[in-house]
Amino acid sequence: MRFCSHCGHPITVRIPDGDNRTRACCDACGTIHYVNPRPVVGTVPVWGEQVLLCRRAIEPRYGKWTLPAGFMEVGETTREGALRETLEEACARVAVGPLFTMIDVPYIEQVHVFFRAELIDLDFAPGEESLEVRLFREAEIPWQELAFRTVAQTLRLFFADRARGAFGTHVHSIDAPTKPVQAGRS
Amino acid sequence: MRFCSHCGHPITVRIPDGDNRTRACCDACGTIHYVNPRPVVGTVPVWGEQVLLCRRAIEPRYGKWTLPAGFMEVGETTREGALRETLEEACARVAVGPLFTMIDVPYIEQVHVFFRAELIDLDFAPGEESLEVRLFREAEIPWQELAFRTVAQTLRLFFADRARGAFGTHVHSIDAPTKPVQAGRS
DSSP, rough: OOBBBTOOOOOEEEOOOTTSSEEEETTTOOOOOOOOEEEEEEEEEEETTEEEEEEEESSSTTTTOOOSEEETTTTTTTTHHHHHHHHHHHHOOOOEEEEEEEEEGGTEEEEEEEEEEEEESSSOOOTEEEEOOOOEEGGOOGGGGBBBBHHHHHHHHHHHHHHOOOOOOEEEEEOOOOOOOOOOOO | HHHHHHHBOOOOEETTTTOOEEEEEEETOOOOEEEOOEEEEEEEEEEEEEHHHEESSSSSSTTTOSEEEEEOTTTTTHHHHHHHHHHHHHOOOEEEEEEEEEEEEGGGGGGEEEEEEEOSSSSOOOOTTTEEEEOOOOGGGOOOGEEEEEEHHHHHHHHHHHHTOOOOOOHHHHHOOOSSOOOOOO
């Protein structure tokens, strides 16, 4: 951020009065531009023993497999956003169920939230951001070809909970990788 | 948003190629300025039978009672943010426990997340944003003097879960009030 989005004046980065961390401040109009982590919302869409995954048609992680998920939009709830992303990426209609994972990814300023979901029918298809959409049994999950670590962690927790016969709600965080990776969602 | 925060050029509000909703777009440098809901994080700090509340020294809702909570900062996890807000607003040290509520407030573009927490000691005091900090038994909660509806809902759920002897994780959403209220957090 280099210019004030309210008045167009150049930004000064400083600690505002009464605050304790640096912010993008406009000394012309007085606006303080706060920046907050962004929620990413998605589902674990289930059909019997199988889970639906999407192969990404966009960067980052072009060609890798993901659960349907994306940035939450203003004016919607987390559940509505998860439903929307599932429809957009997989053209899949789901009944959104309980909150399953909330995974903090502080080094990229995101919080990933996944709900369990039941597919309502099998009329799914690749959306504009997907190359391919298909159902996977646990033994078929392409663990080495998953797009994001929050997706891998959510799937691991899902199959572990299913094996023990009880689904929980899991809060985790993911640290920055120790070696450089491609920029984008974790 | 009226000016591009990257280059200072006036913003055009339009639907970008490949998107399906209007965004603040810069036709000079090409930046699309996405806006996402903001996470608010806090705790339900418990000491035996009692819950700690803070009386607000700032607007909105000056003088009203709240659970310690505030906007999540970049670079922290939801749990770290909840711990920080509890320390800042109540000078209280807590052991942060399980996720308790996630409450969407779409009409003000926020998601409020509360963790259960145990006070480590009784050395709490008003922080800069609080007039007063004290412990309340359930019968003492100033229900008519609570600052935000997400706080009231979290407290109602807390006492209901405590009464039945089992704490869950609750996902709710709050609609816009039907009559005008003061601007600010729900």
